[in-house]
Ligand SMILES: Nc1ncnc2c1ncn2[C@@H]1O[C@H](COP(=O)(O)OP(=O)(O)O)[C@@H](O)[C@H]1O
């Protein structure tokens with residue numbers, strides 16, 4: 001028997017405060033094993049995006065700080081690293097709301113992500129054969145266009161002129177160029193039509209399978225996320241209230257009621273679900 | 285008619301130099317959101333670097349220009365690293381105040397190093413004027429403008445077509461996202477100061493070859509401010525058009541209105557009048573983005 005491999009990413013008892021006063025994460029812990037898709041679910045304001053910012057190093061830019069706890073990646077504490085250093089170590093955040101550079105062309109948007117290309121020999125080897133850094137620009141772009149043929153058609157157009165779905169493709173495409181070991185994907189389905197959501201999720205699954213990219217997927221669309229992921233965490237009010245393999249989560253009555261919009265096998269209207277959400281708090 | 289053409293041409297030629305000065309403001313503003321009021325003094329320092337190289341070391345003009353560029357780049361990098369980086373994240377207005385302080389320091393430094401005396405460059409440009417159809421322009425006006433135009437072109441190409449330029453535009457558009465994509469935004473800030481200082485230095489040198497230099501040369505930087513606002517603060521193309529428009533306005537006012545008024549001086553005032561009028565119609569400048577802050 002061998003001991004279970006340590007997770008690629010471990011978040012331990014993380015406490016995050018904004019503006020020295022508002023505590024948003026209150027002892028968040030989670031683990032992301034290498035090669036998997038892990039879902040992080042929870043209602044609006046639970047602190048999911050804050051958790052991702054704490055991992056990627058973007059917190060200080062919004063006057064947020066880690067007050068306690070640690071983020072460990074490949075066994076190393078990420079404390080004190082700046083966002084670009086974390087990106088170059090292989091963690092790439094696809095931010096909520098896409099954050100496409102609107103005045104840059106599609107191709108320029110993708111080019112920017114080459115700055116996150118592997119910075120250590122070990123990562124270079126892991127990313128071979130596409131891992132050619134600067135010189136491999138063409139290879140990187142081709143890979144993106146293989147996943148998102150629509151971006152190839154629009155490569156010369158400005159990011160700001162893309163539709164919402166295309167912008168999400170571009171945001172994920174930038175991550176593909178970076179070739180991260182861990183992708184933090186924040187609400188890729190936000191504001192997209194059901195058809196587009198299906199398309200995007202299928203590609204996320206392909207990226208995980210074909211590129212071997214580990215993915216921490218933040219979603220409000222629990223239904224889709226739990227289909228994709230192997231493990232799920234449910235956050236409420238700054239900490240994890242429930243976690244487990246997705247099969248078990250899908251069976252959980254509370255999850256069915258509040259996140260899958262189902263009770264006694266019947267779909268409930270969104271309005272009703274929201275109503276319940278407001279009244280009931282997890283484990284309290 | 286010939287007078288009009290003459291005024292237009294000469295105004296456009298002067299305007300190219302205004303545009304390069306304006307771009308010194310624009311590059312830093314775009315990258316960091318700071319209006320660098322030391323831009324004029326960076327011009328002045330650059331011109332003294334070149335003048336010293338030419339007079340003390342007897343190097344040819346092109347070499348002196350390179351000395352000025354290198355010197356200004358170093359000053360820009362040091363200022364960014366020592367003075368501005370510790371202020372990262374502070375309110376833009378505090379940083380703007382610091383740039384005003386820097387401008388006084390640079391002026392004082394120049395006084396100490398070169399005294400307050402007025403200096404002129406050794407003759408560089410041919411004496412023969414340049415004829416373009418009906419228009420006659422002095423060579424010492426045309427060549428400096430061509431240098432300014434070339435510098436503007438190079439900068440624009442750098443921003444548009446290089447990987448670093450693309451990263452600088454990305455940083456200007458969305459710092460957090462650029463940072464998270466592996467772009468070291470502090471390096472981009474530093475680079476923007478270096479580029480701003482270099483463009484200021486080039487404009488300082490070419491202006492110096494036209495009218496001579498003194499530690500007060502930086503005042504030109506403020507006179508250019510209408511161009512910056514007119515162009516919209518955040519666009520190189522805007523600065524170019526703004527500079528040329530301002531150069532022409534100044535010349536037209538000087539050519540047609542000055543003779544009518546006892547004492548003259550319309551030439552100096554015209555750009556500011558135009559500025560007020562244009563800002564009343566378009567508060568964000570001719571080419572600026574809507575959300576650009578105004579002082
Ligand atoms: N930059 C910020 N400054 C202050 N409070 C913030 C900031 N970002 C988020 N918050 C607060 O933190 C809480 C969690 O936000 P967030 O992490 O975005 O939640 P989620 O992604 O789960 O919807 C919210 O109450 C939100 O108002």
Ligand SMILES: [Mg+2]
Pocket residue numbers: 048049050096187
């Ligand atoms: Mg969120």
